[in-house]
Amino acid sequence: MNEWLFFDSREELDRTLASTLAASLRSTLEQQSRGSLALSGGSTPRGMLRQLAGMALAWARVDLSLVDERWVEPRDPDSNERLLRENLLQGPAASARFTGLKSPGDDIGHAAELASRRLAALQQPFTAVVLGMGADGHTASWFPQAANLAALLDRQGQARFAATEPVTAPHRRLTLTLAAVLNSHHIHLQLTGADKRAVLESAVPDSRPVASILTQTRTPVTIWWAP
Ligand SMILES: O=C(O)[C@H](O)[C@@H](O)[C@H](O)[C@H](O)COP(=O)(O)O
Numbered sequence: 001m002n003e004w005l006f007f008d009s010r011e012e013l014d015r016t017l018a019s020t021l022a023a024s025l026r027s028t029l030e031q032q033s034r035g036s037l038a039l040s041g042g043s044t045p046r047g048m049l050r051q052l053a054g055m056a057l058a059w060a061r062v063d064l065s066l067v068d069e070r071w072v073e074p075r076d077p078d079s080n081e082r083l084l085r086e087n088l089l090q091g092p093a094a095s096a097r098f099t100g101l102k103s104p105g106d107d108i109g110h111a112a113e114l115a116s117r118r119l120a121a122l123q124q125p126f127t128a129v130v131l132g133m134g135a136d137g138h139t140a141s142w143f144p145q146a147a148n149l150a151a152l153l154d155r156q157g158q159a160r161f162a163a164t165e166p167v168t169a170p171h172r173r174l175t176l177t178l179a180a181v182l183n184s185h186h187i188h189l190q191l192t193g194a195d196k197r198a199v200l201e202s203a204v205p206d207s208r209p210v211a212s213i214l215t216q217t218r219t220p221v222t223i224w225w226a227p
Contacts, residue, residue, distance in 0.1 A: 002214055002221045002222075002223060003220070003221070003222045003223065004222075004223045004225065005222060005223065005224050005225070006225055006226070007224070007225070007226040008226070008227075009226055009227075010047060010192055010226045010227075011047065012226070013048070013190070013192070013224050013225070013226040014047035014048040014050075014051050015051050016224075017048050017051075017130075017188060017190060017224050018048050018049075018051035018052040018055060019051075019055070020188070021037065021052055021055075021128055021130070021188070022052060022055035022056075022057055024127050024128050024185070024186065025037070025057050025062055025127055025128075026057050026058075028127040028185075029057070029058055029061055029062075032123070033061060034061050034062065034063060034122075034123040035061065035062045035063070035123060035127040036062065036063040036064070036065065036122050036123040036124070036126045036127055037062065037063075037064055037065070037126060037127055037128055037129070037130070038065045038066065038067045038126050038128075038129040038130070038176060038181070038184070039064065039065070039066060039067060039084060039088070039129075039130050040066075040067040040068065040080070040130055040131050040132045040139075040140065040190075041066065041067075041068065041069070041070070041079075041080025041083050041084075041132075042080075042083075042132045042134075044132045044190055044191065044192060045083075045087075045130065045132060045190060046083065046087050048130075048190065049083070049084065049087035049088040050087050050088075050090075052088060052093060053087065053088050053089070053090045053091045053092065053093040053094075054091050054092060054093075055092065055093070056092060057092070059092055059093050059094075059095045059096040060095045060096070060097075062093075062096045062097065063096070063097050063099065063122040063123050064084065064088070064089075064093075064096045064097065064098045064099070065098075065099055065119065065122060065126075066080050066081065066084065066100065066101050067129060067130070067131060067140050067141075067175065067176050067181065068080065068101075068140045068141040068173055068174060068175035068176060069081060069100070069101035069102055069173065069174045069175075070170070070171035070172075070173060071102065071108050071111075071163075071171050071172040071173060071174060072102065072171055073102065074100060074102055078170070078171060079102065080101075081100040081101070081102060084098065085098075099115075099118050099122070101115050101161070101174045102174070108163040108172055108174060109163055111163070111174055112159070112161045112162050112163045112174055113161075115160070115161040115174060116159060116160040116161045119160045119161065119180065120160070124183055125183045125184050125185055126183065126184035126185065127184070127185055127186075128184060128185060128186045128187070128188060129176075129181050129184040129186070129187050129188070130188045130190060131181070131187060131188070131189045131190070131210075131213065132189075132190055132191060133189060133191045133196055133199070133200060133210050134169070135195060135196060135199060136168055136199075136208070137199050137200075137203050137206065137208025137209055137210050137211075138166075138168075138169075138208075138209050138210065139189070139209060139210040139213060140152075140175045140176055140178075140181060141164055141166065141173035141174070141175035142164075142175065142178070142209035142210075142212070143164065143166035143167065143168055143169060143173075143209065144167075144168060144208070144209060145167040145168065146164050146165065146166055146167060147164075147165065148162065148164055149164075149209065151177075152164060152175065152177050152178060153177075153178045153209065153212045154177070154178070154179065155178055155179055155182065155212075155216070156179070157177055157178075157179045158179075159177050159179075159180075160176065160177060160179070160180040161174055161175065161176060161177070161180070162174075162175060162177055163175075178212050178213075178216075181213070181219075182216060182218050182219045184219055185219070185220075186219065186220050186221075186222065187213060187219050187220070187221045187222070188221075188222050188224060189210070189213065189221060189222070189223045189224065190224045191223070191224070191225055192225065192226050192227065193227065194227065197225055200214075200223070
């Protein structure tokens with residue numbers, strides 16, 4: 001179920017993944033009124049997001065969601081919402097319907113419930129979900145050693161979003177659960193560098209959180225790698 005695509009450069013990967021996502025959205029919009037993407041934050045996706053922003057498609061019919069969010073204000077440099085606003089919600093893609101995850105106040109548990117209810121109103125299954133991966137084998141905000149990692153990775157779980165407290169990374173997080181991520185027509189896993197490739201290649205025997213994406217057979221997975 002897992003297809004690997006290798007690229008000579010990160011720029012070529014970014015261009016190709018952006019074009020693939022745009023083509024998937026166009027195809028979805030030929031069959032239904034709206035399409036939807038769930039996108040990850042971090043540093044890896046920035047170039048791809050910029051490429052995607054310029055793609056010509058009916059963006060007003062697209063729902064954009066975050067896979068996860070750091071529990072910081074949207075103006076914070078660590079905010080994934082800020083990453084999307086600065087790199088994707090520009091140009092043609094600015095007319096997409098974006099729903100952020102950080103709500104006012106500090107009640108992250110309530111925000112998880114709110115985000116889950118909002119997700120129910122979005123086009124589901126997702127047209128696609130884009131994941132990254134950390135050097136510790138986390139993806140989304142499913143961090144090793146997190147107290148509720150098992151619940152986040154429960155494929156029968158009912159929760160769509162959940163709050164979690166990484167042990168190995170800053171900020172509380174709001175994240176899609178595995179069950180919610182699998183409710184997608186396609187999962188794209190984007191990572192770069194030899195170190196992350198090695199972590200991914202041994203993720204299953206090492207029981208890394210990302211292994212839950214690699215071992216499932218419900219949703220097709222494409223792995224996008226460049227040096
Ligand atoms: O909020 C986040 O950080 C992401 O959703 C997270 O899952 C990310 O994909 C990995 O941590 C990789 O991050 P980098 O691309 O910065 O290495």
